[in-house]
Amino acid sequence: MKFQTRLLLVSVALAGAFSLSHCKSGDGGTIKVGEFASLTGKEATFGTSSHEGTLLAIEEINAAGGVLGKKLELLTEDDQTKAGEPANAVNKLISKDGVVAVLGEVASSRSLEAAPICQQNKIPMISPASTNPAVTKVGDYIFRVCFTDTFQGAALANFASGALNAKKVAILTDVKSDYSKGLAKNFKEKFASSGGQIGLELDFNGGDKDFKGQLTSIKDNAPDAIFLPGYYNDVALICIQAKQLGITAPIFGGDGWESESLLTIGKEAVNGNYFSTHCAVDQGTPEMAKFVEAYKKRFKGKTPDAMAVLGYDSALVLVDAMKRAGTTESVALRKAIAETKDFAGASGKITLNEDRDAMKALVFIKIENGAFKYTATVNP
Amino acid sequence: MHFLQQAINGLGLGAIYALIALGYTMVYGVLRFINFAHSDVLMLGAFTGLYAAPRIGKLCGPESVTGAILVFIVAAAVCAAIGMTIERLAYRPLRNRPKLTVLITAIGVSLLIEFTGQNEKFFGSAPQAFPKLLPEKSMQMGSLLVSSNDVLTIAVTIILLIAMWFIVQKTRMGTAMRAVSFNQQAAALMGVPVDRVISFTFGLGSALAAIAGILYSMKAPSIEPLMGVQPGLRAFVAAVLGGIGNLPGAVLGGVLLGLLETFAGGNEYLSTYRDAIAFGILILILLFKPAGLLGRATIEKV
Numbered sequence: 001m002k003f004q005t006r007l008l009l010v011s012v013a014l015a016g017a018f019s020l021s022h023c024k025s026g027d028g029g030t031i032k033v034g035e036f037a038s039l040t041g042k043e044a045t046f047g048t049s050s051h052e053g054t055l056l057a058i059e060e061i062n063a064a065g066g067v068l069g070k071k072l073e074l075l076t077e078d079d080q081t082k083a084g085e086p087a088n089a090v091n092k093l094i095s096k097d098g099v100v101a102v103l104g105e106v107a108s109s110r111s112l113e114a115a116p117i118c119q120q121n122k123i124p125m126i127s128p129a130s131t132n133p134a135v136t137k138v139g140d141y142i143f144r145v146c147f148t149d150t151f152q153g154a155a156l157a158n159f160a161s162g163a164l165n166a167k168k169v170a171i172l173t174d175v176k177s178d179y180s181k182g183l184a185k186n187f188k189e190k191f192a193s194s195g196g197q198i199g200l201e202l203d204f205n206g207g208d209k210d211f212k213g214q215l216t217s218i219k220d221n222a223p224d225a226i227f228l229p230g231y232y233n234d235v236a237l238i239c240i241q242a243k244q245l246g247i248t249a250p251i252f253g254g255d256g257w258e259s260e261s262l263l264t265i266g267k268e269a270v271n272g273n274y275f276s277t278h279c280a281v282d283q284g285t286p287e288m289a290k291f292v293e294a295y296k297k298r299f300k301g302k303t304p305d306a307m308a309v310l311g312y313d314s315a316l317v318l319v320d321a322m323k324r325a326g327t328t329e330s331v332a333l334r335k336a337i338a339e340t341k342d343f344a345g346a347s348g349k350i351t352l353n354e355d356r357d358a359m360k361a362l363v364f365i366k367i368e369n370g371a372f373k374y375t376a377t378v379n380p
Numbered sequence: 381m382h383f384l385q386q387a388i389n390g391l392g393l394g395a396i397y398a399l400i401a402l403g404y405t406m407v408y409g410v411l412r413f414i415n416f417a418h419s420d421v422l423m424l425g426a427f428t429g430l431y432a433a434p435r436i437g438k439l440c441g442p443e444s445v446t447g448a449i450l451v452f453i454v455a456a457a458v459c460a461a462i463g464m465t466i467e468r469l470a471y472r473p474l475r476n477r478p479k480l481t482v483l484i485t486a487i488g489v490s491l492l493i494e495f496t497g498q499n500e501k502f503f504g505s506a507p508q509a510f511p512k513l514l515p516e517k518s519m520q521m522g523s524l525l526v527s528s529n530d531v532l533t534i535a536v537t538i539i540l541l542i543a544m545w546f547i548v549q550k551t552r553m554g555t556a557m558r559a560v561s562f563n564q565q566a567a568a569l570m571g572v573p574v575d576r577v578i579s580f581t582f583g584l585g586s587a588l589a590a591i592a593g594i595l596y597s598m599k600a601p602s603i604e605p606l607m608g609v610q611p612g613l614r615a616f617v618a619a620v621l622g623g624i625g626n627l628p629g630a631v632l633g634g635v636l637l638g639l640l641e642t643f644a645g646g647n648e649y650l651s652t653y654r655d656a657i658a659f660g661i662l663i664l665i666l667l668f669k670p671a672g673l674l675g676r677a678t679i680e681k682v
Contacts (some may be wrong), residue, residue, distance in 0.1 A: 040498070042604070044506035080505065175652060202651040207610065209600035212389035213645030213654075220382045233507050237600045244518050244527045265509045265602045 030073040031066075031328055033058070033318065034093030034123075036104040036114060037311075041081025042207065042233055045259040046106040046307050050128050051076060053311030054103055056291075056298050057319070067322050075099060079110060090114040094121050100328040101126065103314050106307055107231075108132030108179040115142045122330045124337055126318055128310035129278065131255065132182040136356045141330075143337055143356040145314050145345065146278050147380065149179070152254055153186025155362050155378045156227070156276055160187075161196050163364070163376070164250060164274075166224035170199040172214060172238065174230040176206040183229035183254050199223040204238075206231060211238050212245060219247050226251045232259035236266035243269040250274060258306050263370055270367045278306040279347040280363045280374035291346035306347070313345035385524050386642050392530030394638020395537040396599070399592035400615030401622070401630035402544060403585035409625040410561045410581045413479060416486040417466055418589055419612020420493040421459050423605060425590025426510065426597040427503055428455040433511045448513040455594055456587035463586025464579045472575070497605030510601035513594070533595045540588060541631055548627065553580060561625075614641075617662050623675025632673060 035054055038047035058074045066072060075097050077089035086105060093099045094117065102118050102125040105111045111130040118125035119139030127135060127144040131152055136142050160166045169191060174180035188198055200221045202214040215238070218226060226242075228235055228251050235257050242251060250273055257275035281292050281304055291312060295304040317340055322328055325336035343350040350358050364375045400422060407415045432454045433447075440447035470489050474482045498505040517528045548554040556577045559567040568574045596611060597603050614637055622633025637658055644654035665673065 040500065040505045042505075042507060044504075200648050202645070202648060204645070205655070209596065209602075209607075209610070210389075210393045210641070211645075212393070213386060213642035214651065216382065216385050216389055216642075217646035217648070220385075233602055237602055240601065241599075244516065244525070244529075246518055246525045261507065261509075265507065267509075 029070055031068070031070050031322070032073050032075055032097060032099045033315070034075050034077070034090070034097060034099030034102040034104075036077045036079050036086055036089040036093065036102065036110075038081040038105065038107065038110070039076075039078040043081045043107060043231055045232070045261050045305075046129075047078070047081070049259075049305050049307035050104075050106050050311030050314075052295070052299055053128070053304065053308035053313075054315045056295055057312045057315035059298070060294070061315075061319055067319050068326070068328070072319070079105065081107075083109065083113065086110040086114040087117060090117045094118070094123055099123065100330070101318055101333065103128065103311070103318065105130060106310075107177075108135055108182065109177055111135045112138070112178060115139070118142065122334075124318075124330065124334045126314045126337065128314040129255065129307055130179075132178050133357075134178070134182070140338070140356070141334055143317075143352060145317050145347075145350050145352075145358050146310055147360050147362060148357050149183045149186045149254070151380060152276055152362060153183055153188075154190040156183075156187050156252065156254065157190035157194060157196065158378070159274070159276070159364060160191060160225055160227070160252065161194060164225050164252065166196070168197040168199045168221075168223045169225050169227050170218045170221060170223040171201045171227045172211075172218065172230070173201070173203040174206045174234060175203045177231065177256075179254075179256060180206075180229045180231075183256075184227070187227055187229065204230075204234065206234055208234070209237060211241050215242050215245050215247060219245055223249055225249050228253040229256065231256040232262040233265070236262050236270060239266050239273060240269040252276075255306065260305065263367070263372075267370065271369065272367065274364060274366050274375070276362050276364050276378075278360065278362070279309050280365060280372070281305070281309070282374050283363060283377070285348070287344055287346045287348075309345075309347045313347050313350060316345060317343055317350060386646055387639065388524060388526055388530060390639035390642035391635060392527070392533055392599070392638070393642060394635035395530075395533045396592055396596050396634075397611065397615045397618045397638050398537050398631040398634030399540065399588055399595070400611060401619035401634045402541070402627060403588045403592075404616055404619040405622075405624055405627060405630040406544070406581055406585050406588075408619070409627075410557050411578060412561075413471075413482050414486065414616070415471075415582075415585070416483070417489040417493060418585065419608035419615070420490050420497075421463055421586045421589040421608075422593035422596070422612060423497065423603070423608035424462055424493070425455045425459045425593030426603045426607065427497075428458045428590065429513075429594045429597060430508065430510055430603060433513060437511070443512055443515050445514065451513055452591055452594060455590040459590035459593075460583035460587040463582040463589075467579060467582040472578075494605055494609070503605050505605060507602040507604040510597040510603050512601070513598060516598075529595075529598050533599070536591065536595065537631070540591070541627070544584075544588075544627055547584070553577065557581060614658070617659065621662050621665055621672055623672030626672065626674045626676075629672055629674035 037051045058072050062071045079085035106129040108130040111127045115138035119141045125142050129146050131149045133148045173184045252274040255277040258277045321336035325332040340352045359380045362378045365372045366375045436447050436450045497503045518525050556572045560577050618633035618637045619630045622629030640658050644650040644657050
């Protein structure tokens with residue numbers, strides 16, 4: 001008995017020592033920045049793109065000497081496009097890894113899941129591309145470097161009545177996604193209030209594979225255009241089945257369409273459709289050109305998409321705030337991020353307003369001959 | 381016209397559910413056990429098609445009929461082998477245990493296949509584009525638009541249903557299957573090779589799942605390791621709806637579910653609730669006819 005109790009006490013002490021040593025490490029000489037993204041799963045291209053952009057930014061800054069005399073250490077967690085995972089990821093980054101700030105996520109649902117945790121722990125969180133207005137409403141530690149769906153929905157409504165000359169628009173919403181529901185609502189409000197007619201409003205579950213029931217009803221209702229604020233995987237399948245049913249009305253949507261996979265899966269069926277997004281890699285600004293060149297060099301000739309650009313900008317904004325605050329202490333850092341004004345990001349000039357959203361321009365892309373083609377810019 | 385168009389859409393979807401349900405119901409009929417890994421065999425069939433199609437395409441030319449048939453045969457053969465292996469390794473050792481044990485094992489096998497598939501070393505969890513096996517045409521019949529894929533699916537389902545019926549009713553193996561489903565021990569005493577019959581059943585069911593998987597991927601050419609979960613669940617519900625253990629019942633259940641989903645999905649008031657409606661009807665039918673629509677209530681001697 002005596003030996004066993006001693007053995008037990010020693011193992012408990014060792015375990016305690018181990019866990020304490022893994023606790024918030026003090027000054028390791030690096031500044032820890034956390035990132036959570038959907039590197040795998042249904043929306044894998046969102047996470048991989050934004051991660052690559054962020055990584056490029058961190059590497060560039062470290063190569064130039066780091067920030068406040070220290071190098072940056074990027075700790076990335078994969079949330080696998082699953083609900084529930086962002087909470088785990090962010091908890092780990094904050095409690096176990098002791099990060100000073102969190103970058104993430106692209107999808108609004110997953111940002112909304114992580115934001116309360118960051119807010120509660122007073123760790124600033126910068127979302128690269130979540131557009132649902134509710135994300136920054138969680139608290140004053142939550143920021144974004146992109147526009148919100150209030151702006152995007154309105155811009156899409158103007159696009160529908162203007163460029164598409166559509167009097168009647170059908171709406172097909174993904175009920176599993178906060179982003180989709182929010183954007184549909186914003187679009188509907190603006191389109192209806194400016195005199196447009198909303199045709200049928202139907203929905204689907206993200207991940208469904210058969211949409212012919214909904215599409216047949218929409219076709220019979222004969223809208224001038226179909227609004228589809230979904231994510232690229234479902235959009236590709238819907239476009240394919242719409243073509244099979246002989247639907248000729250153009251289909252348009254928001255930045256959830258932004259992915260290479262839309263073209264590889266949708267192939268010819270997505271031609272002739274439109275979507276709005278944060279920036280176009282061929283938009284011609286010098287910051288964008290510089291970024292595209294650096295990205296291609298780092299990632300073996302791969303062309304970046306808007307999510308990569310925003311991932312890059314979110315990291316740059318954070319570092320710029322660190323420089324202005326002169327510290328990584330959370331209250332000062334938060335204040336510095338909130339004061340970001342006219343920061344020259346690769347996607348454009350970033351100024352954060354009092355809601356901590358970025359006032360940025362939006363671009364429209366047309367899909368032509370299996371490629372994305374920049375069509376127009378809409379300023380805020 | 382709208383009604384007819386939706387009916388055709390529903391049939392196209394329902395035929396796939398029917399094919400999957402046939403597999404569930406056959407295994408249940410012979411073994412009195414729900415093979416939860418069936419939906420994952422569907423996924424494996426789709427991925428076999430993904431890897432086989434380019435290679436077969438090089439042999440037979442792109443989008444050729446012979447090429448497509450070969451892809452179906454290869455996927456069916458590979459999945460039949462996988463199904464028989466699963467039976468041999470995971471279910472046979474538990475043959476004489478309580479049914480609950482095998483059920484849990486089946487769930488375990490299903491999860492094993494799904495999560496191994498999601499690992500980046502295997503398929504990876506991101507959706508991948510399924511290659512085009514046949515040129516897809518939308519045929520105009522009056523004001524109806526029928527996709528050649530849907531016609532193919534319905535035709536294949538009917539052919540396979542007739543083939544299943546023929547195998548079960550008119551061949552020796554079929555008689556053996558029916559004997560084993562009636563009473564396993566008595567069949568063994570009568571000299572029926574029970575192990576071989578059960579292997580054959582699994583192989584046949586898995587081949588059906590593979591064919592359903594490829595047809596499903598032709599309809600929605602985006603595949604990923606969890607693609608079998610949703611259709612598998614609905615097909616299982618369809619099999620129970622039609623009477624589990626009953627072959628025509630499985631087809632009826634599948635078609636009914638496909639039609640329900642399509643009609644409800646296209647209705648602006650019911651669209652959000654279409655899954656609730658489908659499963660709600662299942663509950664209602666089971667309340668009033670527990671053996672399913674075409675099933676016969678069996679009396680269990682205690």
